[in-house]
Amino acid sequence: MPMVTLSPPILLAPAGSPEAAAAALAAGADAIYVGLKGWSRGGGRGELTAEELRGVLAEAARHRRTVQVACNTIPKPAERAFLIERVAEVAAWGVAGVIVNDLGLLSAIRRRLPALPVTASIGCGALSWADAAFYEAAGATCVVFPAVLGPEEVAVVRRHTRLQIEVMIHMVEEFILLGRCLMPSYLRLQPRPLPDAPGDGQRLLGSVKRGGAGVCSRVCQQPWRLEKEGEVWGDGIFPSRQFSRVADLPAYLAAGVDVLKLQGRSLPAEAVYALTRRYREGLDAALRGDPVAAAPAPLPAHWTAVGR
Amino acid sequence: MPPFELNTDISNRRDLQSSDLTPYDALYLGNPYCRDYEANFLERVDELAEAIRQVKGAGRRAYVTTYAAPRNSFLDQIRRVLEVAEREGADAVEAHNLGVLRICRTECPGLPVFVGGFANVYTDVGARVLLDSGARRLTPNYELSLEEIGLLARNTGAEVELLVHGKMPLGISDYCFLLEYEKAWGIPCPSLCQQDLYLRQGDWAMKSVGKGVLSGRDVCMLEHLPALWAAGYRTFRLTALSERPAYRAEVGAVYRAALTGAAAGGGAFPEAWWEVIRRHSRIGLCNGFYFGQSGQAYVPARQEVGA
Numbered sequence: 166m167p168m169v170t171l172s173p174p175i176l177l178a179p180a181g182s183p184e185a186a187a188a189a190l191a192a193g194a195d196a197i198y199v200g201l202k203g204w205s206r207g208g209g210r211g212e213l214t215a216e217e218l219r220g221v222l223a224e225a226a227r228h229r230r231t232v233q234v235a236c237n238t239i240p241k242p243a244e245r246a247f248l249i250e251r252v253a254e255v256a257a258w259g260v261a262g263v264i265v266n267d268l269g270l271l272s273a274i275r276r277r278l279p280a281l282p283v284t285a286s287i288g289c290g291a292l293s294w295a296d297a298a299f300y301e302a303a304g305a306t307c308v309v310f311p312a313v314l315g316p317e318e319v320a321v322v323r324r325h326t327r328l329q330i331e332v333m334i335h336m337v338e339e340f341i342l343l344g345r346c347l348m349p350s351y352l353r354l355q356p357r358p359l360p361d362a363p364g365d366g367q368r369l370l371g372s373v374k375r376g377g378a379g380v381c382s383r384v385c386q387q388p389w390r391l392e393k394e395g396e397v398w399g400d401g402i403f404p405s406r407q408f409s410r411v412a413d414l415p416a417y418l419a420a421g422v423d424v425l426k427l428q429g430r431s432l433p434a435e436a437v438y439a440l441t442r443r444y445r446e447g448l449d450a451a452l453r454g455d456p457v458a459a460a461p462a463p464l465p466a467h468w469t470a471v472g473r
Numbered sequence: 474m475p476p477f478e479l480n481t482d483i484s485n486r487r488d489l490q491s492s493d494l495t496p497y498d499a500l501y502l503g504n505p506y507c508r509d510y511e512a513n514f515l516e517r518v519d520e521l522a523e524a525i526r527q528v529k530g531a532g533r534r535a536y537v538t539t540y541a542a543p544r545n546s547f548l549d550q551i552r553r554v555l556e557v558a559e560r561e562g563a564d565a566v567e568a569h570n571l572g573v574l575r576i577c578r579t580e581c582p583g584l585p586v587f588v589g590g591f592a593n594v595y596t597d598v599g600a601r602v603l604l605d606s607g608a609r610r611l612t613p614n615y616e617l618s619l620e621e622i623g624l625l626a627r628n629t630g631a632e633v634e635l636l637v638h639g640k641m642p643l644g645i646s647d648y649c650f651l652l653e654y655e656k657a658w659g660i661p662c663p664s665l666c667q668q669d670l671y672l673r674q675g676d677w678a679m680k681s682v683g684k685g686v687l688s689g690r691d692v693c694m695l696e697h698l699p700a701l702w703a704a705g706y707r708t709f710r711l712t713a714l715s716e717r718p719a720y721r722a723e724v725g726a727v728y729r730a731a732l733t734g735a736a737a738g739g740g741a742f743p744e745a746w747w748e749v750i751r752r753h754s755r756i757g758l759c760n761g762f763y764f765g766q767s768g769q770a771y772v773p774a775r776q777e778v779g780a
Binding site: 239240241242245267268269270272273289290291292293294295296297298299300302303313314318321322338340341342344345346347348350351352353354372375384387388389390391392393394398399403404 | 658
């Protein structure tokens with residue numbers, strides 16, 4: 166296999182706790198992403214306090230690595246200015262960029278903090294080169310695609326945009342596309358006050374898209390019956406697909422991917438270490454031009470984001 | 474011209490030919506969920522052209538919807554659809570997807586673009602970006618309350634379309650899970666997703682259309698129409714993509730009459746209207762998220778908040 170001559174992509178690992186952050190850095194992540202308490206999607210699965218974030222930033226700096234902060238919630242207008250000032254505050258601490266899932270928040274951060282890199286998260290729902298072109302025009306510096314987009318499709322996107330292309334190469338894809346699911350809130354929507362936010366600041370438990378602590382009730386993982394006119398035609402749970410693209414790393418590199426992201430802010434530190442190490446070794450092998458072994462199949466449950 | 478627009482949606486020529494469109498001012502043509510949907514206008518551009526001519530010939534506005542979650546491989550077909558829409562004089566294209574919005578504006582700048590409900594319009598600043606990108610009309614995300622929608626509309630001046638009746642979209646997938654049942658049921662695609670299938674567990678029910686999940690209950694804003702009218706809304710959608718022609722005709726007629734009444738300052742809702750609504754609603758009624766509650770809740774008009 167020929168040597169890859171493109172710039173090496175960044176391996177971006179998840180960290181839902183200071184321990185997970187340390188594990189990811191020790192395992193060879195180039196960068197980590199974390200959530201700031203109260204302001205990220207699925208926050209109950211792992212968010213850091215401001216104090217923890219500062220500690221993680223210091224630890225990353227010691228390793229000469231970077232930290233991105235997920236702000237993938239959609240603030241109400243009354244909360245927006247408050248959140249943007251929080252973003253400005255953490256940006257001043259040395260955060261390398263923020264990850265958002267709302268076009269409006271992206272636009273507002275771009276205006277307030279023009280030099281801060283902003284990633285359009287997987288929750289933005291980008292699936293094509295045209296989506297990337299839109300987010301590039303809107304001021305994003307990076308757009309995230311799900312692993313369902315193989316290297317061939319990423320190469321097509323690469324031809325149409327100068328935006329950084331990030332692929333979540335290890336992830337569970339639930340049946341409903343991320344950023345396009347209202348099922349939990351259709352069944353249960355529970356407003357809850359948001360600590361230290363102004364005015365009517367509140368998280369909407371049940372709203373996957375709008376974010377907050379413990380937002381998703383995982384309706385898609387509950388069993389159902391499929392009925393037609395009262396007659397049961399089938400039963401089960403919605404299918405989900407585990408993507409582990411480690412064997413495709415050489416092809417993704419050739420396609421021009423800039424960031425290789427691993428899902429799993431809910432994972433314990435030891436799982437983050439194992440996951441990150443696996444992809445570090447794979448990426449290094451791909452960069453040397455060596456073959457990359459496929460991930461074991463089936464994957465150990467602790468490697469997946471949801472344990473199934 | 475009436476002082477409001479009541480519109481609905483139709484996937485293919487068969488449904489168009491068999492539906493009484495008398496209640497409607499405008500139609501969205503095409504099915505945004507699936508390329509394999511039976512005779513989808515979005516895959517049969519000759520039939521789409523004929524449909525645009527038919528709808529406009531009948532004195533109605535013809536809109537063309539587009540795929541809600543397109544991959545790279547869809548985009549050339551979407552371009553063919555846009556070309557037909559532009560050539561045949563469609564009144565607008567509906568984009569549920571930001572990439573499609575961009576293609577519309579850069580390649581068909583003369584064609585008005587409406588932003589659909591899957592595009593995740595949640596806030597006034599997000600809406601402003603879309604308006605600045607050339608959108609003419611917005612359907613806010615279905616999760617927003619009327620209070621939030623009102624703020625969005627006031628802060629941007631956007632023309633807002635509201636879903637007032639029918640099954641509310643709850644999600645879209647990249648693949649069809651009903652295909653797993655093709656052999657077991659002996660029903661092939663594209664008939665599978667037209668089987669009126671409900672996913673049920675305990676007190677919840679959602680409708681499956683293969684790649685899409687819809688609310689089991691029908692959103693019904695009938696008794697809230699006077700409040701919506703007073704709040705300044707004039708564009709209303711009755712979703713009927715997964716329904717039979719009788720639903721489109723009979724429920725549409727109720728809403729036509731109710732909106733005409735609301736425009737005249739009336740607020741009566743004869744029992745006969747409710748009989749029609751109940752007859753066509755298999756799981757029951759809800760208000761979606763309009764009153765800040767779970768999407769399957771129903772709030773009667775006398776209890777409404779934030780309208």
